């Protein structure tokens with residue numbers, strides 16, 4: 001009789017049970033490649049200079065940075081902020097975080113959802129400078145009367161859109177301004193009113209379609225999404241344009257009598273938001289997020305045709321149509337150009353087989369610069385042969401190049417999945 005058991009097998013069973021043996025995919029899920037390599041990184045990119053100045057201010061006054069994460073969920077915001085690198089660090093340095101342990105005074109995460117808070121506590125609960133609290137930010141600023149104010153009020157990934165009526169948002173900002181002693185930053189993150197993902201909901205009259213019925217349908221693949229239609233979760237979320245954000249801030253500033261100054265607006269995920277391919281609010285969905293996820297996935301070859309964007313203009317919205325047409329043209333040109341580079345490149349001779357295409361005269365500098373960089377990437381790595389240079393070097397670089405041009409062309413108008421506004425409240429001048 002043969003024995004099918006072996007005393008070494010429990011080691012494998014244990015490994016499977018730990019979950020750490022599961023195949024990780026960046027192609028889908030909350031933490032897909034676009035989330036980690038585009039959305040988190042773009043958020044870091046824009047907040048970095050402001051956080052750096054804040055840290056320096058606190059250092060000068062011999063104080064550390066206190067952060068309040070509003071709607072912290074499982075504290076991804078902490079991971080995001082802790083992942084910001086100090087751009088002044090040298091390449092050979094290993095300790096390159098901007099928000100080091102010495103700099104952080106306190107991180108307090110507030111959320112309404114118990115399950116997410118439990119998850120946050122499981123991950124970070126052991127850390128003495130991280131606290132979590134259950135509270136609703138619609139009931140006012142969740143800080144006690146005798147609690148010191150914070151230096152950074154942070155919200156991420158559309159959390160401010162949970163404040164459905166303007167009054168609550170204005171009250172929250174007013175309270176933050178009133179409680180500020182000296183200086184603080186506020187990072188407001190809404191859903192962009194004019195994202196292509198929900199083109200059906202665009203309206204010129206800003207009193208219309210203020211809140212959308214946001215279906216969390218994108219977490220499933222197409223077929224499962226349709227099969228589960230009736231049981232999908234819905235959220236009511238405020239859609240915000242730049243003008244509306246400016247009005248909310250101006251009103252809070254007026255009420256508090258404190259200058260609240262927007263220092264940065266940006267659109268995050270212009271073509272790559274989570275709803276880009278669901279068709280839930282747009283009759284012409286595009287599978288762009290999937291294709292970008294694929295660019296960044298190890299060992300996976302992407303059909304570059306899947307990256308081509310076909311924007312459908314909406315009559316009456318020429319100010320948006322013009323913007324989107326331009327981004328689309330630049331995006332598609334870069335994809336096509338890289339396809340041509342791959343076709344022309346001869347691995348054996350380690351050079352291009354003929355002259356490279358001449359970019360259209362109207363190409364903005366950010367695109368020209370990116371085309372040149374992609375030429376160098378293909379030329380510099382295309383000959384490696386082993387290790388799948390196309391899949392593992394050139395395609396991810398194309399992903400970063402696309403990220404570079406959409407970031408370079410965005411205007412912070414509410415045309416991305418997320419509209420972010422960074423505010424500065426500075427009372428130091430009036431005190432001195």
Ligand SMILES: C[S@@+](CC[C@H](N)C(=O)[O-])C[C@H]1O[C@@H](n2cnc3c(N)ncnc32)[C@H](O)[C@@H]1O
Pocket residue numbers: 070071072073074075076077110111112113116135136137138155156157158159162
């Ligand atoms: C889009 S999620 C963002 C979560 C997290 N910050 C992240 O980056 O992944 C929005 C979060 O806001 C929380 N939230 C919604 N309404 C809230 C309220 N009134 N008070 C506190 N938290 C709320 C939700 O529970 C959820 O965790």
